[in-house]
Amino acid sequence: MNYFTALLVAAGLPTSAAVSVSPVVYTAPAAVSSTITTTVTPTTGTFAVATVFQAYQTMAAQSLVATTSLSNIQTSLPTPSGNSVLSSQPAQQMVQLINQARVEDGLAPYTVNPVLMQLAQERALALSNGPFTSDLVQYGWPIQMEQSAGLQAQGMGAENIAEAGSVTQAFALLMASPPHKANMLNPYETQIGVGVVPWGSGVAISELFIGPNS
Numbered sequence: 001m002n003y004f005t006a007l008l009v010a011a012g013l014p015t016s017a018a019v020s021v022s023p024v025v026y027t028a029p030a031a032v033s034s035t036i037t038t039t040v041t042p043t044t045g046t047f048a049v050a051t052v053f054q055a056y057q058t059m060a061a062q063s064l065v066a067t068t069s070l071s072n073i074q075t076s077l078p079t080p081s082g083n084s085v086l087s088s089q090p091a092q093q094m095v096q097l098i099n100q101a102r103v104e105d106g107l108a109p110y111t112v113n114p115v116l117m118q119l120a121q122e123r124a125l126a127l128s129n130g131p132f133t134s135d136l137v138q139y140g141w142p143i144q145m146e147q148s149a150g151l152q153a154q155g156m157g158a159e160n161i162a163e164a165g166s167v168t169q170a171f172a173l174l175m176a177s178p179p180h181k182a183n184m185l186n187p188y189e190t191q192i193g194v195g196v197v198p199w200g201s202g203v204a205i206s207e208l209f210i211g212p213n214s
Contacts, residue, residue, distance in 0.1 A: 090167045090196035090203060091117065097171045098184050098192065098207070105185050113210070116193020119145055120206040124195030127161055128204035134159050142208055153191065154211035158183050165202040174207075183209055 099109035123145070126136045139145040143157030160180045164170035174180040183189070189209040196205050 088121075088196055091121075091194040093167045094171060094194045094196065094205065094207070095192060097168070098194075101175065102185060107185060107187055108190070110192035110209070111190060113151075113191040113193050115149055115151060116146075116191060116208045116210065117195070118193070119149055120193040120195030120208045121197070122195065123159075123161075123206035123208070124197045124204050127163070127206060128197050128199040132161065132163065134161055146208070146210065151210065153213045155186075155188055156210045158186070158189060158209040160184065160205075160207040160209075162205045162207075163199050163202065164205070167196060167203060167205070170203065170205050183207070 095110065095112060102109050119142075123136060123139060123142070126138055135141055136145075139148075141157065142159040146153075146156050160174055160183050162170040162174055162180075164173055174184065184207070186209060188211055190212050191210045193208040194205065196203050198204075
C-alpha cells in the first residue's frame with residue numbers, strides 16, 4: 001500500500017479511483033531588453049541636479065520637435081522686477097523665457113539673485129571649456145559653490161546646464177527634457193541665476209535655482 005492509498009483508507013474513501021497529481025510547471029519570464037538610466041545625484045543636501053548625460057541625450061533627441069515650438073515663445077517680454085542685476089542680454093532673455101513659462105503654468109516668476117547670477121556665469125564659463133558636467137573641477141557641485149559663497153536658502157543645489165546654438169534653442173531643449181523642465185517649473189524654488197557665455201558657434205549656459213532664504 002503506497003502513501004496516497006494509505007491516506008484514502010484512513011479517510012474512509014474508496015481506493016479504486018485514480019489519483020492524478022499535476023506537476024507544477026514554472027515558466028520563466030521572457031527576457032526583457034531595457035536600458036538602465038543612471039542618474040548621478042550628490043549625497044549632500046536636499047537638492048536635485050538635472051544635468052546627467054542621459055538627460056542631455058534626451059534633450060538632443062527632442063531638439064527638432066522642441067525647436068518647432070519656438071514660434072510660440074514671445075521673446076520681447078517686459079523686464080521682470082530685479083532684472084537690473086542681470087549680467088548680459090542673453091542671460092536676461094533666458095530668465096524672461098523661464099519666467100514666462102512659470103507664469104503660464106500658474107507659478108510666480110523667479111526673483112533674480114545677483115550672487116547666483118555671478119556663480120552661474122562662472123559655471124557657464126567653466127562649462128564652455130569642458131567637460132559637460134555639473135561636478136566642475138574648479139567649483140564642485142552647485143550646492144558646494146553656493147555654500148562657499150555664503151548663500152543660505154531652502155532647496156539649494158539645483159542646476160540646469162546646456163550647450164546649444166542659441167539661448168532660445170537651449171530653452172526649448174531644456175523644456176523638452178522632463179528633469180530640466182521640472183527645475184524651471186519647480187513651485188518650491190523662488191530664486192534664479194543664469195550664466196551665458198560663448199561656446200563654439202553657440203552658447204554654454206548654467207541655470208541655478210534655490211528656494212526662499214533661510
